[in-house]
Amino acid sequence: MTIPPYLLQEMAQLTGEHIVLVLIAMAIAASAGLPLGVLLTRRAALRTPLLGFANVMQTIPSLALFGFLIPIPFIGGIGKRTAIVALVLYALLPILRNTLAGVLGVDSAVRESAIAMGMTGRQLLWQVELPLAAPTILAGVRIATVTTIGTATIAAAIGGGGLGVFIFRGIASVDTTQILAGAIPAALLALLSDGGFSWIERRVSIA
Amino acid sequence: MSAGNGTSASGAATLEFREVSYRIGGNLILDKLNLRIVEGRTLVLLGRSGSGKTTALKMLNGLLFPSDGQVLVDDRATTDWDLIQLRRGIGYVIQEVGLFPHFTIGENVALVPRLQGWAPDRITARVSELLDQVGLEPARFLDRYPRQLSGGQRQRVGVARALAAEPKLLLFDEPFGALDPVTRVELQDQFLELRDRLRKTSIFVTHDVREALRLGTEIALLHRGRLEVLATPGEFVKSGGPEARAFLATL
Numbered sequence: 001m002t003i004p005p006y007l008l009q010e011m012a013q014l015t016g017e018h019i020v021l022v023l024i025a026m027a028i029a030a031s032a033g034l035p036l037g038v039l040l041t042r043r044a045a046l047r048t049p050l051l052g053f054a055n056v057m058q059t060i061p062s063l064a065l066f067g068f069l070i071p072i073p074f075i076g077g078i079g080k081r082t083a084i085v086a087l088v089l090y091a092l093l094p095i096l097r098n099t100l101a102g103v104l105g106v107d108s109a110v111r112e113s114a115i116a117m118g119m120t121g122r123q124l125l126w127q128v129e130l131p132l133a134a135p136t137i138l139a140g141v142r143i144a145t146v147t148t149i150g151t152a153t154i155a156a157a158i159g160g161g162g163l164g165v166f167i168f169r170g171i172a173s174v175d176t177t178q179i180l181a182g183a184i185p186a187a188l189l190a191l192l193s194d195g196g197f198s199w200i201e202r203r204v205s206i207a
Numbered sequence: 208m209s210a211g212n213g214t215s216a217s218g219a220a221t222l223e224f225r226e227v228s229y230r231i232g233g234n235l236i237l238d239k240l241n242l243r244i245v246e247g248r249t250l251v252l253l254g255r256s257g258s259g260k261t262t263a264l265k266m267l268n269g270l271l272f273p274s275d276g277q278v279l280v281d282d283r284a285t286t287d288w289d290l291i292q293l294r295r296g297i298g299y300v301i302q303e304v305g306l307f308p309h310f311t312i313g314e315n316v317a318l319v320p321r322l323q324g325w326a327p328d329r330i331t332a333r334v335s336e337l338l339d340q341v342g343l344e345p346a347r348f349l350d351r352y353p354r355q356l357s358g359g360q361r362q363r364v365g366v367a368r369a370l371a372a373e374p375k376l377l378l379f380d381e382p383f384g385a386l387d388p389v390t391r392v393e394l395q396d397q398f399l400e401l402r403d404r405l406r407k408t409s410i411f412v413t414h415d416v417r418e419a420l421r422l423g424t425e426i427a428l429l430h431r432g433r434l435e436v437l438a439t440p441g442e443f444v445k446s447g448g449p450e451a452r453a454f455l456a457t458l
Contacts, residue, residue, distance in 0.1 A: 107305070110306075114305075116297075117294060117322070118319065119322065
């Protein structure tokens with residue numbers, strides 16, 4: 001199958017938009033999710049409400065979540081900003097949950113030794129807990145990224161751009177070529193990022 | 208921290224439990240424990256599971272604090288100590304060893320000196336000296352990771368790590384309990400050799416009366432949170448209380 005030349009340029013442009021959407025959403029989700037996840041390891045009382053919130057976000061069908069956000073002031077409306085907010089809300093749960101699980105999963109004998117040898121709380125976190133939790137945290141970021149690449153195709157429904165533009169247009173005009181022009185690059189992006197993360201995970205893991 | 212050579216008899220701590228009780232939930236784990244340990248001695252805390260011996264040990268480096276009474280290290284209550292400084296002056300060896308799996312053997316042993324800001328070449332020299340002392344050839348072991356070592360080797364590293372920053376007090380929580388009998392005796396021999404050479408104040412928790420008799424200069428027998436017997440090994444074998452006899456019957 002050859003790609004019709006009129007599609008090529010648009011494919012490049014929309015793939016670029018898609019990547020930017022995902023990168024921005026993941027950057028925000030990670031920079032919120034990692035510290036929040038660490039906070040949850042220290043404050044057990046916050047675990048139920050915060051994980052509950054993230055869980056509920058995940059259960060909302062993605063198309064509906066994008067729709068819900070449109071009427072909300074500041075974060076809502078039509079366009080990329082709303083799309084990014086929705087993607088962040090989706091990506092938060094795996095990052096939060098894996099950060100919490102990774103840090104809590106550190107061998108209690110190792111943690112006790114670190115404390116007993118006079119590490120401060122900060123040294124314990126940066127020199128022991130986070131390095132040992134890194135593979136689990138990374139797995140969370142990996143899941144979140146791959147999911148976000150797929151979910152980001154729905155951003156087009158609220159004017160967020162990205163490869164979803166092809167898909168929605170293809171559905172509306174019953175044009176399989178257009179649908180594939182959106183779906184195939186999105187799938188390739190997901191596979192590529194999954195492979196990239198698996199490479200990083202192998203380098204980070206100590207076992 | 209003085210530079211020291213790690214083999215001097217000075218710099219040992221004096222410890223005291225003063226009317227120490229510890230409660231958790233409704234359970235009384237320690238019941239008005241009174242105990243004084245003179246510097247340079249090795250006190251073995253002997254007792255069954257749940258007798259309170261590990262609880263007592265963890266009060267010395269501030270992992271636990273008394274519900275009532277006071278624990279004094281060098282005549283200062285642990286509640287008045289800067290805990291980070293207190294702990295960096297205490298070596299701690301536990302049954303699970305607790306080596307950092309992502310650190311090499313060298314980095315594990317170097318930990319407290321590094322936290323204390325020693326100069327790098329002093330740390331390097333100290334780590335090699337310690338590995339030699341515990342019978343691990345530095346050239347072979349420095350760059351390995353804990354998972355590449357046997358249980359006995361790991362515990363030797365644990366002992367080296369505890370000694371690294373020339374602590375004035377050493378705490379051992381059933382350190383040899385998970386080892387095979389032959390390795391255990393080897394490590395006990397090494398413990399005795401280090402004990403007699405370094406003369407650090409040491410507290411050693413065990414439920415093995417044979418180990419207690421071998422390693423202690425004093426034995427404190429705990430039963431249900433109370434101190435039943437405090438005696439030298441020579442006196443301990445003659446003591447007549449029911450709990451002491453129960454332990455001696457296992458010999």
